[in-house]
Amino acid sequence: MDDPQLSLPCCSERGLLSSSKATQVSGVKVHLEMPALWQQFDQLGTEMIVTKAGRRMFPTFQVQISGMDPAAEYVLLMDFVPVDDKRYRYAFHSSSWLAAGRADVVAPSRMHFHQDSPACGAQWMKQTVSFDTLKLTNNLLDDNGHMILNSMHRYQPRFHVVYVDPSPNSQSNACRNFCSFFFLETRFIAVTAYQNHRITQLKIASNPFAKGFRTSDPQDQ
Template identity: 60%
Template sequence: MIITKAGRRMFPAMRVKISGLDPHQQYYIAMDIVPVDNKRYRYVYHSSKWMVAGNADSPVPPRVYIHPDSPASGETWMRQVISFDKLKLTNNELDDQGHIILHSMHKYQPRVHVIRKDCGDDLSPIKPVPSGEGVKAFSFPETVFTTVTAYQNQQITRLKIDRNPFAKGFRDSGRNRSCQAICQQPHKMSQKSIRNQFQLLCLASRILHDSAHCLPH
């Protein structure tokens, strides 16, 4: 996943469908992104693999993206696909735009939080998500990603350019000749590896289903 100093939208974006809420209760929906482990990674080109390169960098300030439709009734949330397509990632630790701050070359897991309104008094973009009886977190293993400032894999570069609606400029034939030439070169990745990465992107871009049946009404 690309991160920049100015902030870059996630692609594929997280989209979720929620069920099991009280239709008449008010809820906040939020997302944070947490480290998968305490390691830093590097991409090894000759083997087309990510390898551990050392210990993780120092923790960054906590950031939470509060969905702009929050708060809303359970009925409202359950009848729509909840998209986090406006969330942006940055590697600028001094960011004052409310973007999620992450380190490059680290693995992260997005978490979606469903927070009953009366339990969200302490909810803030610059504080950890509150915990309690009226708060539930959901995560999906398909959405784990590694942060980079430039794509490390030619197949992923091509796939993201082809499917990202914000990458139209790269798809224009006049601007994209050099990228096409690069992506047409033989690569040492196996077909199975390429297919698995493609499937992972497709999984992450689908609507993910989970329920919030455990939430108290």
């Protein structure tokens, strides 16, 4: 399952859509914001902190959307799927991540709805869509709606656009009324403390709120 195409059958990398979709979603294109920064992290092996209370992602997942029906209503949401069935550990002597056995039991699957959903296509397309309120947690009993992930596992964020179909038979067309996207450079390993010091340095250098998380998390320094 190392190939995301196997684990993400409904998704299309870089905004290329699958066929047989409703006209309201068939032309939708999604552009990942800050791709160069994401690629910098990806080259080092992106790590995202998970905490019991929930931690925001950095880089923040942000996209520009085009090709929507300006008058139609859409719901935007995200989820996170395991990239493979492995658990990882960080080898400090080689500064690399190594598979360390089979994955833990998959954490409860959740969807994060963008707080402005639903909204018309014109509103979504006029500005950058930011998932800056999304938080990651390793608390399996979380009741705050945060995304539950297993530490030391690799995840692929997915972004979904759902057309709010007003027709009476909308349920029967549900599979036609959405489209999904993923960007390989946004995959990451969930951690409770950064393992690669170069990731720590890049986060501090590129995060405008770095001072806040340096003082609250000594391991981030």
